[in-house]
Amino acid sequence: MRLSKGFFPTVKEVPSDAVIPSHQLMIRAGLMRQLAAGIFSFLPIGYSVMKKVMNIIREEMDAIGGQEFHLPALNPIELWEETDRVKAFGDIMFHIKNRAMVLAPTHEEVITNIAKNHVKSHNQMPQIWYQIQTKFRNEPRPKSGVLRGRQFTMKDSYSMDSSWEGLDKSYDLHAEAYKKIYTRCGLNFYIVGASSGAMGGSGSQEFMVESNAGEDNLAVCVESGYAANVEIATSNVPKAERKSESKPLQEIHTPNCKSIDEVASFLKLPTTQCAKSLIFINANQPILVLMLGNDQLNESKLQAVFGQDIRPAQPEELLKFTGADAGSIGPVGLKNFTIVADKRLENANGLVCGANKNDYHLLDLDLQRDAQIKSYHDFRSVEEGELSPDGKGKLRIIKGIEVGHIFKLGTKYSVAMKANFLDKDGKENPIIMGSYGIGVERIVACHIEQHHDEFGIKWQKSIAPYDVHLICVNMNSESVVSKAEEIYSKLEKNGISVLFDDRTDASPGFKFKDADLLGMPLQVIVGEKNLKNGQIEIKERNSGERRTASVDAIIEEVVKFVNA
RNA sequence: CGGGAAGUAGCUCAGCCCGGCUAGAGCGCUUGGUUUGGGACCAAGAAGUCGCAGGUUCGAAUCCUGUCUUCCCGACCA
Incomplete structure (x- = not known):
């Protein structure tokens, strides 16, 4: 893509209503624009990152046998009354004014409705069904850009099993898939024990990214590997002693x-x-x-x-x-x-x-x-510095952003909606379910929170919108331009995606600043200075390392970097 | 929902306290020229119902009342 032709609205100044780095950079680098509180338009470069994240999610979900659905966001309110969640969600759920409809904040009801009609035998299970879709939640206070929005993209999946052992297995499959997804997306994360809240069910874990922009507090211990949301975290503290003798009150x-x-x-x-x-x-x-x-x-x-x-x-x-x-x-x-x-x-x-x-x-x-x-x-909140439950090390309290949550739902929804199957003995039982969610925009924002500097984003290769940012420094020099054009077309022929800064009206400094802001993993800089010595400069955005390669070797060098 | 802050050009802001003539700056944008390795320079230009409604006043961006929107802290967050 040529920068001179595409839509890349970068912004020099920090937007006045953005406070955290990821929000500021998502606006400045032209990933998105805000339409209303908690509602964002994704622009081409931002959506390209979203698509990369969604593809990683798809690959890992398909790898555990997940099947992709696309469910409606517009739901009849009756469906939600069956599980009494109109009341449970209250004002969080958007209600349609001129028809008895709601905008779905999640999809247990729709999934269970389908399962109820079609999953009738233990022979049909296990099933893992997922979708990547827009969710609507009327958050009282949207904040931090895309981290808490009223409309957002979620991968939600649901497992259906005929036994509790089967649920454990589906749950573990998801946990493993999630680890791969976040790792591939370049995130450092913790898996923490979590409160199931009003979602119900027998257990849940959250996938958390450490960040000062986080809303959750986590107790973690490096030595023992213990990690839990402080909502449920425990620590190793002594009990009050019982003295041998009780004196009178x-x-x-x-x-x-x-x-x-x-x-x-x-x-x-x-x-x-x-x-x-x-x-x-x-x-x-x-x-x-x-x-x-x-x-x-x-x-x-x-x-x-x-x-x-x-x-x-x-x-x-x-x-x-x-x-x-x-x-x-x-x-x-x-x-x-x-x-x-x-x-x-x-x-x-x-x-x-x-x-x-x-x-x-x-x-x-x-x-x-x-x-x-x-x-x-156990009613107490753990404190920083206390021993982890196994006593192997001290707890640290950190802030985290929730990027995923997995639940063992059990039979709450299948019982409420009478989604039953026949077991081996011909006996009717409720389907045993799990539900699993990933916030897609949050992955993008967390990636930026973890990979940026004062100049801009540092995309990791797996989700970068382009592999390479090619800068033609001197647009008035015919030799420089033709060399840059040549590199551009050769790289594209080699399957490298290139953002080519061929603007004639931007000064070199302007182009360098934009390249750092946009944050592609590799910058290829074609300029008179090096070209007269037969050299092309390359700069790795992540490390800041610069080196030159000969004109003849540049394509190979770039291909090697991209595929490394 | 409680507390705080802010709405003036596409963006970042000044002007408001202490009302006054034609509402400003920088960036961005348009045109012409110069420039070209870290957000260039010169010149000319376009661009704002000062969030909205009402009130006070001879006169309101400025004072008063109401309202909407946005951000921050808290509450809340299946």
Whole structure:
């Protein structure tokens, strides 16, 4: 492609509403333009990268036996009522005004609908069905360019199995395919254990790219290889000790002591001898959660136990339910409460807790003796520097961008939509499903986040829009132009895709800047300076390394680089 | 949905506080000329209902009210 003929709207100045590097560069290098919040037009060079990513995805999905579908984005709302997800998605789902239709935010329902009508026997499984298609989600706050949009491209796939072992296998196939996809796309990524959230199912993992632009926090440990979303991450921290003897409960005046730190320093006790009480409301019922010392409660873990609707109590509710304000609340003597505690507190004694009376605390609380603990769960958020669960190394908390998520769905959708098959014994069972997603634009943005410098993008070979950026430095020199033209046509004949900067109205400096911004892996620079010595310069964008090759050897040199 | 910021030429912005005549700059664009190895130079030019609506005023980009849009932080994110 000739730069003089094609549409490559590069921009020198940083767009005012782009904050993160990938967003800025996707605008500056002419990959896309914004139409509205979270909605982007992809321009030729941007779409060419998208297509390369999608092809890698196709190849790897086909390699595990996936079959490509193309499902409608416009769905009858009735379909979504069958699984009660009109309510579950709420405002996230776009609704069509003049017909009872919605724009699909994902495709479990459509897939299950097809499976229900046609997958009737265990002999027809396993199946892996996928598509690459536009998804619509009415995000309350689109941000960071293409990283969180209202319309985006997703590879979504669905596995159908007749057994749970089969699901495990389909899931593992996807995990392996995903690793290949992200590796081929030039991304450094982590696979982390994740919360299944309201999606349901028995397990899920996320594929995460480390980046400051990320919205998720991950706990990772290089030494042990442990990696998990902090929503579910655990660490190796000691439990509170149980002393051999429990002293009697004792009420003590603790004026103006609200926080655990204030209470601990007032009583001259370590914070790890304090039990912090937090009140939540679930289905109008109060729940008291006990945490050790200054441990932070992880609300995702709380939701995993009590469901999504649990919420913190309002200050007036605290007073109503416990008779005290925050800072003086405890588990002793509460009526009609569900009391749960973090695992670190299991059967502990000798603790300090609120007395349900403002400015008073209780000493020597024994959780076995003095409180009705319904159950113990892991509720705490892990902290930077704690030991990984296997104790082999320290945890680091990093920010990550989710580029993929795989779920073992189980039978949630097949049961809801009555997608049943007959097993070997002629018995009817719900199809066992998995669902697996990859955000295509996110891969592109993450690639740029991981491969760029102050001058522009550094495409890795696998997804670069062109293999080579050919620069003709002196358009007024006939010999230079004819040599550049010759190289252009020879490279194309050798199957190399070339972006040829043959503009007559751009200065050399301008061309070099554009080449660095656009970021093709190899720049071939044809200029008078080197040509008079029979040399052509080549520059590798990734390393910045420059060298020259003789006019006779240049084609071979470039072909070698591209195919390396 | 809560908090903050911003909408002036294709882009990046100044002007607004303290109202005034014909609304500016740089980049980009058009034409002509010069230039050609790291975002060239000279000259001439085109281009803006100052987001929109209403109000105050002799007079509004500027003051007031409302509204829309965009960005950032938070909440939310199957």
